[in-house]
Amino acid sequence: MAEPIDYEPEPSRTEPDAREALDRLVRSLHEHGILRFANDLVCAKSPVAQVLVDGLARPGTLNAIQNLSIVLMALSRIEPSQFYKTMFALSDALKCVGAWQPDADREGHTAPGFTGAYKMLHDDALWQALIPLIEAMKAFSAGLERPAEKPISMFSGKPSSA
Numbered sequence: 001m002a003e004p005i006d007y008e009p010e011p012s013r014t015e016p017d018a019r020e021a022l023d024r025l026v027r028s029l030h031e032h033g034i035l036r037f038a039n040d041l042v043c044a045k046s047p048v049a050q051v052l053v054d055g056l057a058r059p060g061t062l063n064a065i066q067n068l069s070i071v072l073m074a075l076s077r078i079e080p081s082q083f084y085k086t087m088f089a090l091s092d093a094l095k096c097v098g099a100w101q102p103d104a105d106r107e108g109h110t111a112p113g114f115t116g117a118y119k120m121l122h123d124d125a126l127w128q129a130l131i132p133l134i135e136a137m138k139a140f141s142a143g144l145e146r147p148a149e150k151p152i153s154m155f156s157g158k159p160s161s162a
Contacts, residue, residue, distance in 0.1 A: 016024065029035045041048060055061055075083070112120060120126055 026035070029038075056065075078086075
């Protein structure tokens with residue numbers, strides 16, 4: 001009697017192999033004109049590179065790049081939940097400022113006078129609202145008094161070599 005043959009058929013492919021995926025990518029890039037653009041860019045390397053270098057060498061461009069990097073470094077120190085809370089609080093505040101209409105007929109929005117100002121000094125709700133603003137102004141003032149270093153030195157805590 002014959003012995004059984006161990007034969008396992010290869011499973012049918014459900015996804016394209018690497019070569020087929022690459023061919024499809026190249027075809028898509030060609031159909032959308034990206035290959036032509038890349039080819040033209042490579043062929044014009046000297047003029048394009050000169051334009052880029054000339055644009056990046058300007059003091060204004062360098063300042064913009066450095067300022068953008070400083071903004072990103074500052075944003076990296078803020079927790080997303082705190083940033084979310086602050087941005088939406090600022091949005092609410094700006095809506096109130098934008099909707100404000102100076103109207104003498106509004107009760108409580110007229111000039112308080114001397115006694116009204118004295119009463120405002122004892123208003124706990126007013127002080128609870130003002131304390132975060134006062135603390136923020138103190139922190140901002142202290143930040144302005146710090147000597148300016150190179151931004152990367154302040155961010156990393158390491159002295160710069162240049």
